Amino acid sequence: MVKQESESANRPDNTAFTQQRLPAWQPILSAGIVIPGFVLIGLAFIGIGVALLVTSRSIQVLELDYTGDGNGSPCSSCSQSTTVNCKCSLNFTLDTLFQGPVFFYYGLSNYFQNYRRYGASKDDNQLYGDLSYFTSPSSSCSPYDYDGSKNPIVPCGSIANSMFNDTFTLTRTVSGKTDSVPLDGKGIAWWTDYNVKYRNPSVTPLKNAFNGTVKPIDWAKPAYELDTSDASNNGFVNQDFLVWMRRAALPNFRKLYRRIDASGDYQNGLPAGNYTIDITYNYPVRVFNGAKKVVFSNVSWMGGKNEFLGIAYLVIGSLCVVMSVVMLIVYAKFKFPDEE
């Protein structure tokens, strides 16, 4: 019937598409592909796992909790008082060189920066430097949009209001002599945040832009005075502010505080010696069972220390190999008959 090529109006087109004869690749899960595939993937995983683990092991991390829970800990007095700018210090000793570049983090745990209402409590337009949002902050900032006397708060919202306000200085004691370790606070935030997302209004001096607004309730200083030492590190583009505003996805997180400035003695990182961290203790975490810590770490090509990934790769790689053996046995034993 296909032969008949008469003119028929209703005759369907003879194309591969309409006749469902499109050329196609029809893979099937044959032993020749699956078993070697598993072996290869397994071996590759083991390889990657080893590399990751080795890299991860080479990374040095130093974590120091300074919440001040126990009575013995150095900051326990500060953690119990409500004194502003309470001082305490932590001591630690490095036996060997802490290979640089070294990064100095602060960490919080059980802190829900990812809580929905918390996360929404900011005004992107305001932070982008749009002056019209200075006088009327978005309602999403509520209750930190206006203060008690109906003055607009800038920067508004819970995130800004709850900005981390402990400060740290690091000193090294070498043979009785104390030497303050140079810390670099430049470029610790994302480039996109610093250059694109956050912007100060183009008003000079910056202070004038904030006329008629009040600082966030829990802040000690207004936004334009965050860094007295560097005029360009103020307002919304203050690096510490930017780091804080990049809210963490998980309740336990660490945020970059400073980099150890690789200069002088610290060219190669933190040399061996006794170190003291002087802490200005302001941030209350014990009320919500949180914890605070400082972390020193260096990084590799894969970022910070990450044991999990290496182990996971190793385990899964091995499982793949085991699986391929199992499949081989099954295949050899039960290989389904060609004839039904």
Place this chain on the structure above:
Amino acid sequence: RTFNLSFRYANNAIKTSKYNIFTFLPLNLFEQFKRLANAYFLFLLILELIPQISSLSWITTGFALIVVLSITGVKDAIDDINRHKCDRQVNNRKVDVLMDGQLKNEKWMNVQVGDIVKLGNNEFVTVTSERNSPLNLVYVDTAELDGETNLKVKQALTVTGELGDNIEALAAFNGEVRCEPPNNRLDKFKGTLTVNGERYALDNDKVLLRGCTLRNTEWCFGLVIFGGPDSKLIQNSGKSMFKRTSIDHLTNILVLCIFGFLASMCSILTIGNAIWERNEGSVFTMFLPREPGIDAPLASFLIFWSYVIVLNALIPSSLYVSVEFIRLGNSFFIDWDRKMYYPKNDTPAQARTTTLNEELGQIKYIFSDKTGTLTQNIMTFNKCSINGKAYGDLYDFSGQRRTERVDFSWNNLADPKYNFHDHSLVEMVRSGNPETQEFFRLLSLCHTVMPEEKKEGELSYQAQSPDEGALVTAARNFGFVFRSRTPETITVVEMGRQVIYELLAILDFNNMRKRMSVIVRSPEGKLTLYCKGADTVIFERLHPSCNKLMEVTTDHLNVSDGLRTLVLAYKDLNENYMIDWKQRHHEASVAMEGREEKLDELYEEIEKDMMLLGATAVEDKLQDGVPQTIEQLAKADIKIWVLTGDKQETAENIGYSCNMLREEMKDVFNQMMIVFCQSEAVTAYEFFPHPQGARPPLWEPLHYGVLTDDLTPIPSSLHHQAFALEKNLRLELLRTACMCQTVICCRVTPLQKAQVVQLVKKYKQAVTLAIGDGANDVSMIKAAHIGVGISGQEGMQAVLSSDYSFAQFRYLQRLLLVHGRWSYIRMCKFLGYFFYKNFTFTLVQFWYAFFCGFSAQTVYDEWFITFYNMVYTALPVLGMCLFDQDVNDRWSLQHPELYAPGQKNQYFNKKAFVSYLIHGCYCSLIIFFIPWASMNDAVRNDGKDIVSHPSFAFLLQTCLLAVVHTQLCVDTYYWTAVNHFFVLLSTIGYFAISVTMYSNGMFYVFTSSFPLIGAARNTLNQPIVWLTIFLTFLLCILPVVAIRFIFIQLRPTINDKVRYKMRTEELPGPAPRHLLRRRSTRSGYAFSHSQGYGDLVTSRKFLMKRSTKRAPLFTQTDSSIFQNQPQHYRTIAEEAEESQSHKL
């Protein structure tokens, strides 16, 4: 006209469209929101607009809803535009209308009630109308209305008939019609016409209905009574029942389950939130104060609704749209299939319903009509036995098929389409053998066929039944051309010589007599009775001198290979006896009491001592490929029941010829056949082997006879009764029938067909398919899950009410085994994958809840949520579900057993659903916890932190898409270029869209809408991110691959086997078409007359009507023979015959 217009009758314009430009939007939206899913999304949208609850911007749902609504809206709009076009086409047809004293060509829609219209031959009747015509008689064919193609006679009132075609008279005609209000009864009409103060009754015989076609009538004038929507055709085009597939039902149930699942998840999270608020939130207030006026319990309550929003993707909004889309695509593939296109009448297969495709892959029972479905309803004169010599065997002694046709060119009146292969018969006729000539003379005289000769030599016959047509056509080719008839004469061209016979009487056929005779006087004055009928009946009435011939003929009949046979006989009559007989016949026919009995006696008296001439065998031609198709379907474990109105012998015969019944069935346990019939004589046959094999006669009529309503126990373990359908033995019947391999039901009325279908549907919970071609199959087509119409000869009624239609029965195997199976697999894959991907997507959010204080914080970016179903994953899954084939069509046909999983509903059921749920759960765990573990405290390789919410979200999104796309790749069996393209497009599209959305530009333009700037850039350049993605997705995919591999090895399904085989072997050739030589020696003793309306015969109503219609053809007004006719030929026949004779 103006007067009539004032009444505002419905005009003749019809409107099937639903909307116009202005009403489209509101009405269509209203229609759409009546659907549960859409209403649900509207509800979500409202929730999202409440700021306290809204955990997502309203755009996410709004976007999906708008896309869904607009796709459906466009589809509805296209449908409606088509309907508008259709309406316009019908409304703009032209008809002659009598206006202001002359005929004007008007559009249909401008015809008004009260107009007088003129109709010509072969035109559709415009309106329900009452009319007059030449000789007051109109022949119509009502194929469009009820599927009957035979001619019906309609007759005008004499008072209007007298007007003739006199335009002035018609224009001046002034009358008033009073009639019943519009209704949908096709067989009833009541009204009166008042002309000049006189009232005339109008009944159904005096109106023409819209949808009829005028035949054999030059012109006719009619008065329009009902127009457009009031006409009976439109009133009758009832809304067909909306059919849903079992998958649809299952999906709806599952969606409800998911609702429950959603509610319980939200409850868990609400409780979690309450606990969190008490333990953590209450002490966290210094960073995050509570909103004013909302205390902890209320906050938790609001969280419930917030999570309803967050987790709403469990109930996929695009599910229904995509399902419709896939079905539509698969329907198009059916429409486009060239292997289901029948070139002879240019008919492609047609999926008239686009919502039932996957059901085609689950058919368990097929109910088939016989006539026109299994058979072509074309009879061919195939064999005969004349005077003890058989002719026409297609096979000579060496078993070779004779191929060369007999050349009939010597006969210029021969029908060129006629085939005959035995040359000896022609030689016999041409040599003037008297028996042979007498044989064909009988065929040319003894029948009720009407000839039509439009041009000299171009004869065509209008036969009551195809059998008769076949016989008369045969006689025509063998040189006995039936040329024309008048009520008193029959003109036959005998071997080129015109002979006019005087027709003295027709002793018509009926069911009890099983024969018909004519009495004619030849030009030489010889009186002869010619009789044809069933062998049993005729043999009883033969002259004893024929005994020997009778034996020979009986032998011939017994090897007639399932053909429909008739025995022919004649008798010379004595002039005196004839006069006497006619006198008695006249008396009998006017007798007031026992008229029929008296007539029967008379017939009996004259039809005896006849001389045997021979026998004819007519082949009821099966359609091409029917036995092979049935064999294939049987291999696919589909049960085929034949439901036919025919008699048992015929049905049985067809059973043998199409391979449903086989001789060897008698020996095999548990194969049997039941033929149950219903009419006055009910036969219940069982073909049931005794379990112990103790009873040797297996093929035994267990019960035969006239049944009354009381139940006669059958002497076997089974009690079953022909009245089973009405009685409480239904189940017994069903049980018995289901044990049989083959079930043939005969003598079934249309209603019973539907009852049988419903019986199986109800008690077997199986998917049923009914296939038929005629109006009598409509009920069964509508009753079954899927109705298939054969677009063949018997009118369009079956096709119009069917879901699928094609031209040949054999396409059924392709429809089911290829398209049905594919559609089913595709739909199952789609649903499974769709649920899987949405579970995975949503459950990740569920796990995240435990890490964000149950605050209904979404783990993904809002834009991702918006685009996930609609953009990122929409195309690949559509690609898979439109093109996927596990094995191609040839392999599907080669291995009908591939069909079985569909029947058992193996690919998508509750169990499968649970497995998808578990799979989704597993994947979501991996997708959440692997990144969680590897990102905990992770930093970038420049020391900056990375675990910010946007970058974590971006990581999870990427993992999720990698996993679901790869899963799709694993599921796809058939990778066409389109699939490759879709998968690539979606993957690249995802990255492109993400990078764009997180770009500076978007942030500059829409600051508040795209706050996640930089997430992509700052994440994708980290090796640790890529390593995590890689790990996550392999961990999701590898177990699936391993498990599938092991299952293929351990417990391969039939699909795996065939796929494996396909790999290793070459493509099979087209399925072998072995020609099965029928092995049966049973012959059907079919009578030409019962064929064609056997099913109608069973319902007495039709029979009655039929008789009145048949009558006019043989009745005569003023000849004495008229008196001889049975009394039920009513008087209206007078005019009928009058016109007939004039026309001739």
